[in-house]
Amino acid sequence: MSTLTKFSAIPYTGPAPTNRSPYLPAGVEQIDARALEIGAKIASPDLEHEAGQDMPTFVVERGKIVDALRALRDHQDLQFTLPLDLWGVDYPRRRDVGRFDVMYQLYSLKNNERVRLKVHVREDESVPTSVGVFRGYNWFEREVWDMFGIRFEGHPNLRRILCHEAFQGHALRKDYDPAQRWLLTEKDIAKIIPTIVLPREESDFEQVTLNLGPSHPATHGTLRIVVTLDGETIIGAESEIGYLHRCFEKMSETHTYQQVIPFTDRLNYCSAIINNVGYCMAVEKLLAIEAPPRAQHIRLMLSEFMRIADHIVCIGANLVDMGALTNFWYLFQPREEILGLVESCCGARLLPSYTRIGGLAVDAPSDFLSNAQRLVDKLPKYIDDVDKLVTRNRIFLDRVVGVAPITAADAINFGFTGPCLRACGVPYDVRKAQPYGGYETYDFDVPIAEAGDTNARYLVRMEEMRQSIRIIQQGIDRGLPAGPVIVNDPYVALPPKAKVYNEMESLIYHFKLIMHGIQPPVGEVYFRVEGANGELGFYVVSDGTKNPYRVRVRPPCFPIFEAYSHMIIGQTIPDAIAALGSLNIIAGELDH
């Protein structure tokens, strides 16, 4: 059997019959009531409320979307200032309102709430660009253009972003055949000339355009930044991404819900368990189930371990870029041990695929807590070593203080989340703001800094590692709750092997689940976790079949890397390298 036959063009056949009632989120009355309140506050344009969604959702007319976004952002009581996400969904069978949905998600730091806007678009129609309201939507709109072919009128730079220039068609349309291959030849490659943003007086130096990356030791992944230099000062920059694009979202549509979990590992491969948890919790929300307490406890502890590991990679590699190689060695030993702990749970170090929808693949080993305790005892020593070597080191501070700063207002406008936003003084952490998986019962602090420069990001990450250790210590002290690690629901979780070998009924459930997969009710959900880089969101649409209709991942680095080329203007090349390391751009996540 050729491996490609399975991917050949399968025309979309519409929602499959499902015996479940459509998905209704918990607390839908409050959400709808709140949506009506928000709708009443916005006088113009009209926001048409869509009931029964997991967050206040409005359908906006195509021409009025910019006004709606601006009204939501500027309203005194609402202040939806943080543009979280923008994505598209394709419903080719829908005839009445147009084929595509373009979705906007905003977050209000003031009221700690989210809102989703939907715009219905026909195939020949375009949407006015919202770059003027939220700068961060620039790349998101390019992505929707690339993936769905929806034009954004007035967009300053509507090029393909994830696929290459020779790519034909738009990959996330349902009628796109994923078995097609497009070859990029040298003559197709577009020449990128960065727009000169920084006006310079006449100088004797010739301006030079230089490629940083895509394979450069300082870019830590396949990123490419085209910079224009005047001497050593960067006067123009443009980032180019997509070198690691593996069509995660399209792959998810041709695989079952359970099979998507190994793909999520490959998003942010430095902290894969957090991705696993985020995706599984999104599907669990759709299924209206909750993982058992024991599974949640292990998930939370391993997530925090992975967060430490991710920050270790970021800080260690960042310091290597600045010539401080020793720290890398000191930090990578505890990382190695953290990955060892993960491996003892699930058998793989970097790409664990440990969670399953409804819980975990297997229980943690019997010595999990004692190993975790040993690690927690050791970790502060390693962090302190780096602290002693670097934090008050004059050479280090000369390299990082005031380098590539970003103000809080800009960071919010770009859609920053995570440590990079907290380094600007905005204390937004999903674990505190909208706790999930038991974080509300843990005692920890959110570190913030004010400068928003490379040093602030370094300090926030260092403190976050200490806070994560605090969380893990509390988790160890509480002990693992007794009970199973996966829900006892034969439509969701595989029955135990002992039963599969012995009982006919379990064997049938086993067979049904492998062959026909989990079939969640029809509906759409968004679920977010605090990834190591910021808010990691999964938006899942189910049409009742075994394959997700649409999986959208909100990669936290995406808006951060978008802002990067703005942050380095006026800086020098070594500063740009130091700043890039401190943002922790993970190419796997950035490029989906």
Added chain:
Amino acid sequence: MGIIKVQPKPLSVSERLYIPNVLKGMVVTFGHLVRNLFNIKKLPLISYPEVKRIYSERFRGRHILTTRDDGTTRCVACFMCSTACPAECITIKAGEDERTREKFPVRYEIDLLRCIFCGYCVDACPEDAIYMTRDYEMAIDTRARSVVGLRDLVVPPNFPVGPMGWRPYYGQIEKHGTAGGTGVGQALRQAPFPDEAPPNPDVFRG
């Protein structure tokens, strides 16, 4: 909500002096050097390939196909593993035994270059037929050799438990502890695990 500010203080005059600060840094690095010199055995170092790292008993390495006591392959070519495989790397061709009317795999191939070692095939198998081992040395020199067939996968009956990794159940293994998983230091256990008990798939069947 607890918020900590980690605003850096400006450097004091003594902190701005180079030489004392360089020496301060040296104290840390030389501390490591001295500690390592006197604890060479505890160095976080594995001299591969002389010393091999031993992973935990859940390690998801190369696959094996188990056999029944009479020497026939347990696999009944039900295609569950190839269906569950997210990477679509398993190819099975089923045949029928003339004598016993049992289905069995005529061809069973795993493309190890496509395989992502997620362990879903092991979870999906209803016949206790496919396991993963702790073998992680899979270097090959041609692409063709990445496809392993029945000849490479099927192991004789009473295959020792020691090298086994990810498998459907973990009944008797926990007594070894979780092996090399945590900590580089622990991974230096050179002796493989004692091959005491042969795999006993009937452990749940009695």
